[in-house]
Amino acid sequence: MYDLIIIGSGPGGFEAIMTALRKKLNIAVVEKGKLGGNCLNRACIPTKYFWSGAHSYQKLPLFEKYGIDLSYKKISFTEAKKNKDSAIAFLRKSFIQLLKIKNVPVYKGVGRIIDKNKVKITYSDGKEDVIEGKYILIATGSKPSSIGGLIPDDKFIISTEEFLEKLETLPDKIVIIGGGVAGCELAYISAVYGSKVTIIELKDRLLPLRSISPEVSRNLQRRFKKLGINFHLNRFVKKYEIVDEKIIITLSDGSELIADKILLSVGRIPNTDIDDLGLVKDEKGYIAVNEYLQTSIDNIYACGDVISSPMLAHVASYEAKVAVHNMFASEKKKVDYSILPWAIYTAFEVSHVGLNEIEAKESGIEVISGYYTFTYNEKAVDEYENEGFVRLVFEKDSKRLIGATIVGKEAGELIHILAIAIKKGLTAEDLHNFIFFHPSLSEIFSHATYDVVIGKLF
């Protein structure tokens, strides 16, 4: 009997494996697809690869400023895709290699929990195995949703996963259904790599998430316009038909669009069909867990997209650590999502942690905010990336930092400075007097506190 059977090897499974190996546990891994799961093979990591390519390409016209004499032609998605596959293979192989060195058995089939200690694995050839474990971790992730009559067909209608894992050539015209995070990330990549992009979004702005301030959406919409990305807000697809290998799309307002492909980016649904034990689900259909991440059967834990916490890779990793800890430690830990930074890589980098002004208001917290742009940030000017801003949200009386949004270079890294600041209760004055390296992008946090701590300039 294994100490622990881990079903799924995405960010949750991976972190559980790392933790378990360091705890010298005897583990088995069940994975129906490629090791590394969606994040590594068809979501976060390929997205950031293509983003790096698109961003690099967009910076090329500025290289002459540094005295670099270059000429360049079009950018090729097909070439990038090949090398993206190699980069991901490098990461996946290092993972496989580690499992091999550590003699961890990997059962490459579909896992199903048939008993509180038993997992049945069904292989693609129909054969089966049953393995036993003292503990089981469900880290089976999620899959792309579809909407209305729009069902991926691998040809005209594709999911984000097909785009990121399989697509060899970009379509001339792509219509993206859904202007959320994945939609806006892939819109940027597609546009820079040469597609004509149109986004259809049901709500009244791109990135219409509660935690994303309208000012971020407005900024992004401006940038998208400059990039030639069209977007239709407050609309949805009423119907579509295929005529001569083209998709004719009719929107809710009666207007028509023609596309070579539709990319569906309308959220994800958890992979919860995992057991014969009747594991309890919550009201939204996720696997129900308590604050220790135990399911309704106490030796079976779950983490990541199958439970109702935010569907983010780093949440899964964090939960995996907590779950493995709780299985074997004398004192269990509760999950704590209070400080949860996230970032988006689209026409610019956006990141956020804590509350924005609107959320704070809704929670009845009076706030005061500090705003500063990168326009005159010396490091940003040196790198010709001085567009963007930071908005810091402070609780009005205590001046404690409770939230922050960054738009600009390295937003996805810089946000952690503020995440720790929020976690540790730093005030505007603490940030103002903190010594940031000069010249750095991070200095902006000290500048963004000036209004609140010392006084306004104008």
Next chain:
Amino acid sequence: MYDLIIIGSGPGGFEAIMTALRKKLNIAVVEKGKLGGNCLNRACIPTKYFWSGAHSYQKLPLFEKYGIDLSYKKISFTEAKKNKDSAIAFLRKSFIQLLKIKNVPVYKGVGRIIDKNKVKITYSDGKEDVIEGKYILIATGSKPSSIGGLIPDDKFIISTEEFLEKLETLPDKIVIIGGGVAGCELAYISAVYGSKVTIIELKDRLLPLRSISPEVSRNLQRRFKKLGINFHLNRFVKKYEIVDEKIIITLSDGSELIADKILLSVGRIPNTDIDDLGLVKDEKGYIAVNEYLQTSIDNIYACGDVISSPMLAHVASYEAKVAVHNMFASEKKKVDYSILPWAIYTAFEVSHVGLNEIEAKESGIEVISGYYTFTYNEKAVDEYENEGFVRLVFEKDSKRLIGATIVGKEAGELIHILAIAIKKGLTAEDLHNFIFFHPSLSEIFSHATYDVVIGKLF
């Protein structure tokens, strides 16, 4: 009478001006050279500009990975220099513009404190003005040192300031005297922009600073070798002579080098010849200040390179804030240098905060360290910048973070995450369980705590 006269407009003067304007003070600025001082015009900011150029050029061969079809020829320092001047002019003009809008008088001459409330300004045409201030802030900075018989002559022997402000064309062969921070930064830039570079360093390694771990020096030396940068350690210049417009340099070991230019990078000396009042100097010749940054005359404060704190732009800015606060606040603040991040931009980015292992040992602190490389960091792999590492130093019993070194992409930004962590007493476990965005470079901090918190992998 002004509320405050600020002598010098570098990072210290600049921050004092910003603080004073927001406090609605009536101020005057005295500046003998260009607004922005050394940092903006001939040190930090031009260095990072050229670094961005060099780094961008070095990344070009990787752009084809992203499907970018490009061809490029040599990189031109002369072209980059022109555009660097424009970027810096943009920053300087925004500063000038602000002073104009705010009606701040700028006295463009050499300031000298002739009385506890009086500053005499001598202009280049010999004319003089005397202005009066309730408080005076000395922020006059420093100038490059020379060594032995090596005196800058604007032709064969130049200082780092001449290199960064005036040099139009890189010499074919440059010999850099001093393998410290500035020497290694300019060596990298010179090598990538096409010079044949040799460094002469008196000590046994490059970056021979107490706070820089030998492992950083070893890494840099390896990289420099790859870049074709020569370095002679444990040696100094015994003599030199000019023959046919070339410099023949004889080293202490008798070997000879030929150079077109010598770049002197052997430290800086403070600009302390500033008063007729006999302001007290400390034993090293800096202006003596108390912990409130008051000089021996209590309405005269000093900050930045003229006092004996670390010669870093961000230290000057921080001190300026403290000094202006102390002049006008009912309760004075003491300066606190306990958390002082710094970074170096050379063949790679290096940053550091707190103690390294050697310093901790010397202080009698038992430590345990966490090490992790960027090799398999997904974001770094996506960007083809996965060389480098982080070393976290924890106090052995408490596991509190007391120091950190980062080598790799964005080291100069990431270090602030750890700076705040040290400041707020975070332990290895706190960092391990902190939720870092995935994929990010910052995640490495969570990985680097695995050994200490959970156990070793091998």
